[in-house]
Amino acid sequence: MKQVTERPESSSEARSAAGAGPGPAGTQAHNGRTTGPGTAPAATGAATTKPSVDTPPVFEIEKLTVRYGGKLAVHDVSFDITEKRITALIGASGCGKSTFIRSLNRMNDLIPSATVEGSVRYHGQNLYASEVDAVQVRKRIGMVFQKPNPFPKSIYDNIAFGPRVLGMDGNMDEMVERALRRGALWDEVKDRLKTNAFGMSGGQQQRLCIARALATDPDVLLMDEPASALDPISTGHIEDLMFELKERYSIVIVTHNMQQAARVSDMTAFFTVVVDEASGHRHGEVVEYDETEKVFTNPSDERTEAYVTGRVG
Amino acid sequence: MSVAEAPAARAVVRGSSSGARLREILFPAALLLCIGFAMLTLVVLLVDVAVDGIPVLSGEFITGFPSQIFPERSGIQSALVGTLLLMAVCAVFIVPVGTATAIYLEEYADNNRWWNRLIEVNIQNLAAVPSIVYGILGLAFLVRGPLELGRVVLAGALTLGLLVLPVVIIVGREAIRAVPSSIREGSMALGATQWQTIWKQVLPGALPGIATGVILALSRAIGETAPLIVVGAASFARFNPNDLTSDPFSALPIQILAWVQDPQDEFRALAAGAILVLLFLLLLMNAGAIYLRNRFEQKW
Ligand SMILES: Nc1ncnc2c1ncn2[C@@H]1O[C@H](COP(=O)(O)OP(=O)(O)O)[C@@H](O)[C@H]1O
Numbered sequence: 001m002k003q004v005t006e007r008p009e010s011s012s013e014a015r016s017a018a019g020a021g022p023g024p025a026g027t028q029a030h031n032g033r034t035t036g037p038g039t040a041p042a043a044t045g046a047a048t049t050k051p052s053v054d055t056p057p058v059f060e061i062e063k064l065t066v067r068y069g070g071k072l073a074v075h076d077v078s079f080d081i082t083e084k085r086i087t088a089l090i091g092a093s094g095c096g097k098s099t100f101i102r103s104l105n106r107m108n109d110l111i112p113s114a115t116v117e118g119s120v121r122y123h124g125q126n127l128y129a130s131e132v133d134a135v136q137v138r139k140r141i142g143m144v145f146q147k148p149n150p151f152p153k154s155i156y157d158n159i160a161f162g163p164r165v166l167g168m169d170g171n172m173d174e175m176v177e178r179a180l181r182r183g184a185l186w187d188e189v190k191d192r193l194k195t196n197a198f199g200m201s202g203g204q205q206q207r208l209c210i211a212r213a214l215a216t217d218p219d220v221l222l223m224d225e226p227a228s229a230l231d232p233i234s235t236g237h238i239e240d241l242m243f244e245l246k247e248r249y250s251i252v253i254v255t256h257n258m259q260q261a262a263r264v265s266d267m268t269a270f271f272t273v274v275v276d277e278a279s280g281h282r283h284g285e286v287v288e289y290d291e292t293e294k295v296f297t298n299p300s301d302e303r304t305e306a307y308v309t310g311r312v313g
Numbered sequence: 314m315s316v317a318e319a320p321a322a323r324a325v326v327r328g329s330s331s332g333a334r335l336r337e338i339l340f341p342a343a344l345l346l347c348i349g350f351a352m353l354t355l356v357v358l359l360v361d362v363a364v365d366g367i368p369v370l371s372g373e374f375i376t377g378f379p380s381q382i383f384p385e386r387s388g389i390q391s392a393l394v395g396t397l398l399l400m401a402v403c404a405v406f407i408v409p410v411g412t413a414t415a416i417y418l419e420e421y422a423d424n425n426r427w428w429n430r431l432i433e434v435n436i437q438n439l440a441a442v443p444s445i446v447y448g449i450l451g452l453a454f455l456v457r458g459p460l461e462l463g464r465v466v467l468a469g470a471l472t473l474g475l476l477v478l479p480v481v482i483i484v485g486r487e488a489i490r491a492v493p494s495s496i497r498e499g500s501m502a503l504g505a506t507q508w509q510t511i512w513k514q515v516l517p518g519a520l521p522g523i524a525t526g527v528i529l530a531l532s533r534a535i536g537e538t539a540p541l542i543v544v545g546a547a548s549f550a551r552f553n554p555n556d557l558t559s560d561p562f563s564a565l566p567i568q569i570l571a572w573v574q575d576p577q578d579e580f581r582a583l584a585a586g587a588i589l590v591l592l593f594l595l596l597l598m599n600a601g602a603i604y605l606r607n608r609f610e611q612k613w
């Protein structure tokens with residue numbers, strides 16, 4: 001099993017927590033980007049859509065195709081996701097946004113029928129290489145789901161669960177407080193850390209799930225429609241939180257709320273459903289990936305334009 | 314809506330035929346009658362047993378050993394101890410085996426594999442196999458046969474365990490299935506392994522349900538008679554088994570059967586007393602199951 005390489009600036013605490021030493025010697029290049037021995041980033045970068053951004057990619061996705069039981073769900077997706085930015089994935093229901101985002105931390109492994117082709121390089125390391133352990137991947141790449149899914153435990157134990165199973169050392173009380181502060185929840189719950197998380201409001205539960213994901217000190221936060229089950233005020237809280245978080249984390253968010261994508265994200269990928277003429281089977285593809293402002297004001301694909309201006313979808 | 318429409322609407326509302334209304338009354342009445350009949354039978358049985366049994370209940374009845382000659386000096390100590398030992402050993406056997414099987418079938422087994430489907434069908438069918446067949450199995454494989462345990466508590470408890478294992482597995486699977494997959498995903502997304510997820514999230518969530526299943530299974534096992542007869546439980550044990558693997562043992566249902574078959578009325582009264590003790594244990598277990606369910610069951 002091979003350790004997924006980490007960002008150089010990640011704390012030694014997180015490094016020891018991941019349960020192994022540093023990555024293979026000599027694979028860490030400058031400016032926070034790491035490359036595996038066999039990868040040549042310049043060569044692949046040219047082939048993929050690459051808007052002008054200043055920070056290095058955290059994910060380089062190449063020809064990613066996901067099938068469920070042989071049926072195509074997401075086809076041939078290639079683009080780079082930039083570090084410390086918020087990347088929005090938009091598109092109509094069923095176009096494979098969830099499937100795609102779940103392939104970034106190998107959550108699709110949990111679905112027995114799902115198969116993945118192509119590659120997702122995370123700091124240069126292909127997550128689907130045979131030596132990579134999916135559990136190690138998820139330690140570095142956190143995820144928040146559409147419906148808040150707190151564990152039926154106290155608020156404290158919800159946060160502490162991740163650090164405990166990863167065997168992170170350090171003062172647990174401090175880790176819990178830090179995570180709750182990052183999740184913008186500390187002030188609301190500091191007096192009732194031992195109460196059951198099921199007693200919180202939906203918005204608080206979702207921020208708890210975000211804080212829970214942050215407690216293990218990940219590098220990336222994947223969010224699949226994190227606000228779609230919440231009221232507007234809670235949604236506002238989550239959006240504010242995302243702005244704070246992008247200082248430290250790379251964030252990928254699925255949303256079908258156009259305004260939300262426009263408000264929070266730096267980059268936007270537009271997914272659409274493509275219908276196969278012969279079989280009538282539907283699958284998702286990325287038709288446009290660019291800076292959010294460009295996608296929303298001056299899209300280059302007419303399907304994107306139709307979607308963002310609200311004519312379809 | 315205009316005022317003119319109102320009478321017409323009222324006519325529609327009133328329009329159900331008297332026949333339909335009669336059915337509305339008769340059907341629940343018939344249901345009630347059925348329940349009443351079942352309850353009545355139960356009450357008559359209980360009263361009958363209580364009338365015969367309560368007079369014999371006493372400290373000596375609980376602590377005494379059975380006698381074939383003197384009903385007034387007879388007691389159920391060896392049968393009660395045998396039953397409690399059987400239940401304890403049975404629980405020690407079915408909890409880990411039943412839980413492990415339920416976890417395997419729910420969390421690991423790939424239903425596309427024929428052997429997993431075979432296991433599943435087997436378990437469902439095993440739940441319906443007559444208990445005497447388990448007794449014969451116990452006799453052939455545990456008492457004699459490869460294990461050669463003899464007519465001891467361990468053999469009886471394992472036989473009862475095999476008999477009720479399907480119940481534990483089926484109820485356990487339901488409890489495990491009731492833990493939502495979002496909990497598993499949340500745990501796995503934090504970097505927990507599948508085993509950590511099962512051990513720290515799924516099992517704690519399913520535990521009240523599993524415990525309820527175990528109690529229900531034991532309350533079936535406690536009344537089983539036929540398999541114990543086959544594996545050779547003693548009808549009149551004049552001492553308690555000292556251990557699980559060498560001494561003969563008795564059990565309440567066996568003792569009851571022996572007394573019921575006795576021509577002397579005094580002995581049949583003892584049977585009624587023993588039935589009351591057995592019923593009390595049964596009620597205790599069911600109360601425990603209800604308490605567990607109400608107190609600890611997770612609402613997702
Ligand atoms: N677990 C699954 N098994 C089989 N098909 C699935 C599964 N999850 C999603 N799909 C299919 O994959 C396609 C994309 O779904 P999804 O990724 O959930 O889209 P989105 O999140 O954009 O609504 C849909 O056609 C859906 O039916």
Ligand SMILES: [Mg+2]
Binds near residue numbers: 097098099224
């Ligand atoms: Mg989705």
